[in-house]
Amino acid sequence: MKKIITVLLSAAMLFSLGVASFAAEDDFVESVGAKDAPTIVSPDGYEENVVATIVDGAGTYKESVTNDQLTITPYDSASDSEIQQALKAAYEKLLTAGIAGVLSDADKQAIAAAGANVDSLVVTDLFDISYTKQDELSEDNKLNVTFSTNLNLQAGDKVFVMAEIDGEWQLIPTSDVTVTEEGYINASFSKLCPVAFMIDTDDSGTVTPPTPGGDDTETPEEPDDTSSSIPVWFWISIAGVSLAAIVLILVFGFKNKKESHT
DSSP states (O other): OHHHHHHHHHHHHHHHOOOHHHHHHTTTTTTTOOOOOOOOHHHHHHOHHHHHHHHEEHHHHHEEETTTTTTEEEGGGSSSHHHHHHHHHHHHHHHHHHHHHSSSSHHHHHHHHHTTGEEEEEEEEEEEEOOOOOOOOBTBEEEEEEOSSSEEEEEEEEHHHHHHETTTEEEEOOEEEOTTTTTTEEEEEEEEHHHHHHHEEEOTTOOOOOOOSSSSTTTOOOTTTTTHHHHHHHHHHHHHHHHHHHHHHHHHHHHHHHHHHO
């Protein structure tokens, strides 16, 4: 009898662990590690080798960044061991805790203030940005980069950017992130590290990435609005197993008590 109770309680624990893992996986789109990584779009009006700029806190130009100073490394293409380890750790942390689990309450409030729901956000891209002078970056010395993605974005769509800074995921201020008329993502960074792009699957104006290998000109499927839900059968299974264990414990305890009196 004790063995049966132990097995039932263990099963309940395994089901509960499965729920946490299942929920976190839904915070990533299926193509996050397979589709094309974001590419840098050179700013207009600069020399050909300029790929980004340094701006002050107000967004005013300070200096140019050339193509030999800036490198984008996607999650699935990291060859440098240090970058590879950083991206892997960042991915696993997001996968384990989920977006809502890694962001601070202040960041969640900023997302809500922008008209989005943190529980409906999904990560579309995870990559590293390396800049030869990144130690000089600050709130008044930001790296401003424009990215091209295959997210089929339009101006006004809700896109959020977060970066893992000193081991903690932090939301890049929404004032530092815009979607241009061309559908590019423009963002300013005061620190560099693993970076993630996120879209709101509840936003009817935002679309999910095309299927890897598909034609970017095709209309992508509408996002699944159940991305953050947990299947009912998980809860039913947990409740059933737990209830059975409780009943057996009570029966076994009553039986032992009865035998002790006799």
